[in-house]
Amino acid sequence: MSTRFAFDIHARDGAARTGTIRMLRGDIRTPAFMPVGTAATVKAMKPEAVRKTGADIILGNTYHLMLRPGAERVAKLGGLHKFMNWHRPILTDSGGYQVMSLSDLRKLTEKGVEFRSHIDGSKHMLTPERSMEIQRLLGSDIVMAFDECPRADRPRDEIAASMEMSMRWAKRSRDGFDSGGEHAARSALFGIQQGALDEELRKISAEKLTEIGFDGYAIGGLAVGEGQEAMFATLDFAPGQLPEDRPRYLMGVGKPDDLVGAVERGVDMFDCVLPSRSGRNGQAFTWNGPLNIRNARHAEDTGPLDERCSCDTCGTYSRAYLHHLNKAGEILGAMLMTEHNIAFYQQLMQAMRDAIGEGRFAAFAADFRRDYLAKDS
Numbered sequence: 001m002s003t004r005f006a007f008d009i010h011a012r013d014g015a016a017r018t019g020t021i022r023m024l025r026g027d028i029r030t031p032a033f034m035p036v037g038t039a040a041t042v043k044a045m046k047p048e049a050v051r052k053t054g055a056d057i058i059l060g061n062t063y064h065l066m067l068r069p070g071a072e073r074v075a076k077l078g079g080l081h082k083f084m085n086w087h088r089p090i091l092t093d094s095g096g097y098q099v100m101s102l103s104d105l106r107k108l109t110e111k112g113v114e115f116r117s118h119i120d121g122s123k124h125m126l127t128p129e130r131s132m133e134i135q136r137l138l139g140s141d142i143v144m145a146f147d148e149c150p151r152a153d154r155p156r157d158e159i160a161a162s163m164e165m166s167m168r169w170a171k172r173s174r175d176g177f178d179s180g181g182e183h184a185a186r187s188a189l190f191g192i193q194q195g196a197l198d199e200e201l202r203k204i205s206a207e208k209l210t211e212i213g214f215d216g217y218a219i220g221g222l223a224v225g226e227g228q229e230a231m232f233a234t235l236d237f238a239p240g241q242l243p244e245d246r247p248r249y250l251m252g253v254g255k256p257d258d259l260v261g262a263v264e265r266g267v268d269m270f271d272c273v274l275p276s277r278s279g280r281n282g283q284a285f286t287w288n289g290p291l292n293i294r295n296a297r298h299a300e301d302t303g304p305l306d307e308r309c310s311c312d313t314c315g316t317y318s319r320a321y322l323h324h325l326n327k328a329g330e331i332l333g334a335m336l337m338t339e340h341n342i343a344f345y346q347q348l349m350q351a352m353r354d355a356i357g358e359g360r361f362a363a364f365a366a367d368f369r370r371d372y373l374a375k376d377s
Contacts, residue, residue, distance in 0.1 A: 004188065006021070007020070007030075007216070008020050013356045016263050016264055017356060018352075023188070033272075034059045037061075039068070040074075041084060042338075044280060045339060047084060050342060052312075053311065054346035054347070056089065057088060058086060058091075060091070060140065062093055063126075065080070065138060066095065066124070072137060079138065089141040094135070094147065094173070095134070096126075096148060112126050112128065112169075127172075128176055132176035141187050141188065142187065142215075142216070143190070144192065146169050152196040152224060153226075156201075167209065173189070174213070177189045190218050194221050202237070216246050216249060219235070231253075248268050254272050260369070261365075263356075264361070278290075278341060279334060279337035279338030282294045285345070286306035287306060289374065291305065293319065294327060302320055304319065305322065309340065310347065311344070311347075313336045313340040352364065
């Protein structure tokens with residue numbers, strides 16, 4: 001029987017765990033990687049092709065969709081799922097990260113953020129309540145609370161003040177979501193832990209979020225320039241501060257070795273533009289590390305991008321052909337490289353789910369790092 005939201009943990013191996021998130025539009029296997037569909041599209045891929053790679057859920061971007069084509073228009077056209085022909089779960093971010101990055105175009109107050117569109121300069125106001133309304137209009141399955149994401153190198157008192165405001169916004173997001181009627185009865189709301197790299201601040205944030213109560217919890221404020229070592233050091237404590245029986249989502253991460261290290265530390269969900277963006281720019285991710293298809297050494301290579309990959313690109317096209325397409329600037333090159341990268345990420349997630357279920361995740365992680373980091377391809 002379908003349910004609004006449930007999370008079942010099937011197996012644990014150290015801090016790593018595998019499970020299933022159950023929602024009305026379908027199950028999400030964890031650990032899960034969500035391809036990013038910023039403007040109602042995973043760039044260079046049809047939705048049915050994204051699903052074929054093994055993706056159970058994708059991410060949509062509140063900031064971009066509110067500006068173009070507009071949340072009200074998407075709702076009028078039947079909602080985001082119908083609009084883009086993706087009928088499985090969609091997570092939408094709150095818009096906060098994109099707005100905060102517009103430092104020259106925005107004004108931050110307790111109420112929310114006033115900003116100018118990067119498209120046409122028009123003025124907008126984004127508050128926790130308006131973010132919940134936009135995500136409701138889009139028809140999101142997993143709604144993210146509205147927050148501020150300061151840089152980790154800001155003074156501690158600034159990070160603490162920002163975190164406290166994000167927690168007040170989290171309560172307003174909770175109230176705004178709960179007033180959403182039928183949408184609230186069909187979807188889920190995730191809170192976002194903040195506090196940068198500070199263990200005490202993250203503990204306070206986690207306690208405040210847990211007191212409010214959310215369906216899942218995200219770890220925000222990482223992968224914003226602090227480096228992998230600092231990110232992993234934070235993940236050594238941050239996931240454990242969050243409720244054990246709820247999904248833990250690391251926002252905006254990352255490279256394949258980031259994913260393995262984060263799963264090792266108890267994270268269940270990820271999103272990142274890297275596989276699609278890199279694919280459009282000629283970089284493929286493989287079990288033996290990243291590969292630049294534009295390098296001259298691939299010009300006459302008749303082998304696949306990755307002999308261990310089962311995607312259609314690797315099963316059909318040679319490195320030589322992909323090299324030619326990318327050097328010639330052909331659209332098909334971006335399409336085929338993106339398809340491979342999204343598929344590789346999904347195969348990596350499945351491999352981690354299998355390893356956790358079979359109690360051999362430590363060995364899997366060691367073998368992965370040995371092969372992936374062995375050389376700079």
